[in-house]
Amino acid sequence: MQIPAAFEYERATSVEHALELLHARGPEARLLAGGHSLLPMMKLRLAAPEALVDIDALAGELGYVREEGDEVRIGAMTRHRDILESGLVAARLTIFTDAEKLIADPVVRNRGTIGGALCQADPAEDLSAVCAVLRARLVVRGLDGERTLTMQELHRGPYETTIGDAEMLVEIRVPLHMGGGSAYEKVKRRVGDWAIAAAGAAVRLEGGTIADAGVALTAVGGDVMSERAQASLVGRPPTEDAFAAAATLAAEDCSPTTDQRGSAEYKRHLAHELTLRALRSATARALREEI
Numbered sequence: 001m002q003i004p005a006a007f008e009y010e011r012a013t014s015v016e017h018a019l020e021l022l023h024a025r026g027p028e029a030r031l032l033a034g035g036h037s038l039l040p041m042m043k044l045r046l047a048a049p050e051a052l053v054d055i056d057a058l059a060g061e062l063g064y065v066r067e068e069g070d071e072v073r074i075g076a077m078t079r080h081r082d083i084l085e086s087g088l089v090a091a092r093l094t095i096f097t098d099a100e101k102l103i104a105d106p107v108v109r110n111r112g113t114i115g116g117a118l119c120q121a122d123p124a125e126d127l128s129a130v131c132a133v134l135r136a137r138l139v140v141r142g143l144d145g146e147r148t149l150t151m152q153e154l155h156r157g158p159y160e161t162t163i164g165d166a167e168m169l170v171e172i173r174v175p176l177h178m179g180g181g182s183a184y185e186k187v188k189r190r191v192g193d194w195a196i197a198a199a200g201a202a203v204r205l206e207g208g209t210i211a212d213a214g215v216a217l218t219a220v221g222g223d224v225m226s227e228r229a230q231a232s233l234v235g236r237p238p239t240e241d242a243f244a245a246a247a248t249l250a251a252e253d254c255s256p257t258t259d260q261r262g263s264a265e266y267k268r269h270l271a272h273e274l275t276l277r278a279l280r281s282a283t284a285r286a287l288r289e290e291i
C-alpha cells in the first residue's frame with residue numbers, strides 16, 4: 001500500500017514556531033524537511049506520525065553555508081544541491097563535495113536537506129561519516145536553549161537520534177583544520193544508489209608527519225568513526241604502509257551484515273579498500289595545500 005496513515009499537518013514559519021508546534025503536538029509529531037526519507041517511510045507504513053510540522057518555510061532562516069572564524073557553518077535546511085554547488089565547501093571541505101556528488105540524483109538533491117539526512121540516521125546515509133571525519137558539532141535547539149553534540153552523540157542507533165520531542169537540529173559547525181585534506185570514496189550498485197560501502201578520511205600534515213587524522217565508514221555497521229585507525233596514523237609519515245595499517249584497523253572495527261547490497265565479506269573488503277583510497281586522496285590534497 002502506497003498511502004500513508006492519516007496525519008495532521010502544520011506549517012512552521014520560524015524555528016521558534018516549529019519548536020512551539022512540536023511542544024504542543026507532543027511525541028507523535030515529526031518535522032518534515034525535504035520529505036525524501038520521511039514521506040516514503042510513511043507511504044510504506046514504516047512511520048505513522050500523528051502530526052507533521054513542515055519546516056520548508058525555514059529554508060531562508062536555516063539555509064546557508066558561511067565561514068565564521070575557523071569553521072564553516074551550515075544551516076540544517078541547506079539542500080544537498082546548495083552544498084554541492086558551494087564554492088566555499090569545494091575549496092575548504094572537499095570531502096563534502098565528493099560525497100554530495102554521489103548522493104542520489106538531482107531530484108533528491110534539490111529537496112533533501114543536510115538536517116534531514118543526519119536526523120534520519122540511516123546507516124547507509126553519507127553525510128554522517130563526512131561530519132564524523134571532520135569532527136563537526138551539531139547544534140540542537142529547544143524552547144529552553146541550545147546544546148551542541150558530536151556526530152556520535154547525535155545517533156542513538158539506526159534511524160534513532162538523541163534529539164528530544166520538542167527539539168530540532170539547527171546548524172552543523174564544521175572545523176576547517178582538516179577540511180582541505182579530506183576525501184570520500186563510495187561503491188554503489190548503480191548511479192544514484194545508496195552505498196554498498198563508503199569511507200571518508202581527512203589528514204592534517206605538519207612537517208612531513210600526520211598531525212591529525214579522521215577516518216569514518218558508511219553502511220558497514222559498528223561505530224561510524226574508527227578511533228583505532230585515526231590513532232594509528234597520528235605521528236607517522238603519510239606512507240602506503242601507514243595507510244594500509246589504518247585501513248586494516250578500520251575494516252576490523254566495522255561489523256557489516258549480508259543483505260541485498262552484498263555479502264558481509266565483500267563489504268569488509270570494500271571498507272579496507274575505500275579507506276585506503278580515501279587516505280591516499282586526502283593526503284594528496286593536504287600536500288597540495290601545504291605548497
Ligand SMILES: Cc1cc2nc3c(=O)[nH]c(=O)nc-3n(C[C@H](O)[C@H](O)[C@H](O)COP(=O)(O)OP(=O)(O)OC[C@H]3O[C@@H](n4cnc5c(N)ncnc54)[C@H](O)[C@@H]3O)c2cc1C
Pocket residue numbers: 030031032033034035036037038039076077080102103104105108111112113114115116117118119120124125126127163167168169170192193194195
Ligand atoms: C531515491 C533516493 C536515493 C537516495 N540516495 C541517498 C544516498 O545515496 N545517500 C544519502 O546519504 N542519502 C540518500 N537519500 C536520502 C536523501 O539524502 C534525503 O534527502 C535525506 O535522507 C533526508 O533529507 P530530507 O530533508 O528529505 O528529510 P526528511 O525526509 O524531511 O526527514 C527525515 C527525518 O529527519 C527529521 N528531521 C528533518 N529535519 C530535521 C531537523 N532540522 N531537526 C530534527 N529532525 C529533523 C524528520 O522528522 C525525519 O524523521 C536518498 C533518498 C532517495 C529518495
